[in-house]
Amino acid sequence: xxxxxxxxxxxxxxxxxxxxxxxxxxxxxxxxxxxxxxxxxxxxxxxxxxxxxxxxxxxxxxxxxxxxxxxxxxxxxxxxxxxxxxxxxxxxxxxxxxxxxxxxxxxxxxxxxxxxxxxxxxxxxxxxxxxxxxxxxxxxxxxxxxxxxxxxxxxxxxxxxxxxxxxxxxxxxxxxxxxxxxxxxxxxxxxxxxxxxxxxxxxxxxxxxxxxxxxxxxxxxxxxxxxxxxxxxxxxxxxxxxxxxxxxxxxxxxx
Numbered sequence: 001x002x003x004x005x006x007x008x009x010x011x012x013x014x015x016x017x018x019x020x021x022x023x024x025x026x027x028x029x030x031x032x033x034x035x036x037x038x039x040x041x042x043x044x045x046x047x048x049x050x051x052x053x054x055x056x057x058x059x060x061x062x063x064x065x066x067x068x069x070x071x072x073x074x075x076x077x078x079x080x081x082x083x084x085x086x087x088x089x090x091x092x093x094x095x096x097x098x099x100x101x102x103x104x105x106x107x108x109x110x111x112x113x114x115x116x117x118x119x120x121x122x123x124x125x126x127x128x129x130x131x132x133x134x135x136x137x138x139x140x141x142x143x144x145x146x147x148x149x150x151x152x153x154x155x156x157x158x159x160x161x162x163x164x165x166x167x168x169x170x171x172x173x174x175x176x177x178x179x180x181x182x183x184x185x186x187x188x189x190x191x192x193x194x195x196x197x198x199x200x201x202x203x204x205x206x207x208x209x210x211x212x213x214x215x216x217x218x219x220x221x222x223x224x225x226x227x228x229x230x231x232x233x234x235x236x237x238x239x240x241x242x243x244x245x246x247x248x249x250x251x252x253x254x255x
Contacts (some may be wrong), residue, residue, distance in 0.1 A: 146221025
């Protein structure tokens with residue numbers, strides 16, 4: 001009897017010892033340990049954490065242009081996307097993202113984003129055999145001719161002076177133009193903003209696509225509408241003092 005008890009006890013000890021060699025209940029696995037930011041290599045997570053705030057979930061736009069626009073990706077090559085992500089666009093809301101430029105992303109992570117954007121949203125037939133104007137212009141535009149181009153292609157939506165209509169807002173507003181580069185304006189004219197209902201260069205006037213010269217000139221005209229002091233005129237010093245005195249009088253009278 002004692003022998004049987006001893007045998008059972010030994011077996012129990014062996015089983016417990018073996019169980020102790022396995023993972024403890026509740027012990028995190030490798031999958032449970034959060035990655036350091038530099039270790040993230042998943043496109044969806046990188047895009048969500050770094051790009052979607054401005055470019056929208058799934059790249060469909062959110063203030064900044066939609067990156068899930070096949071026409072835009074047809075004119076902006078991988079080197080362009082990489083350069084913009086790396087260095088940002090000075091003078092606009094697009095910051096640099098590369099560690100080498102003060103951002104948080106490694107070169108490998110930027111490459112993952114570039115390849116992911118291309119593989120998810122580019123389409124071989126995006127321009128349906130047409131030849132779009134080049135992404136960037138190598139020649140200076142003519143603002144005078146640009147005004148004529150504007151009248152032909154843009155006035156129906158943006159109004160006679162570019163100050164907007166019921167269809168769309170002003171594109172000559174000083175504050176707006178202070179936040180966008182000429183290249184951004186050019187990209188919008190060529191690729192459109194489908195998330196906002198803005199057509200691409202082929203359909204501003206159906207059956208009459210814009211030429212590269214048209215695009216360059218109208219962008220030059222738009223750039224010429226910028227002011228040195230966007231958001232002004234502010235109230236003059238005299239007006240400010242008068243308004244302040246009136247507010248003080250009202251408060252005193254109400255007391």
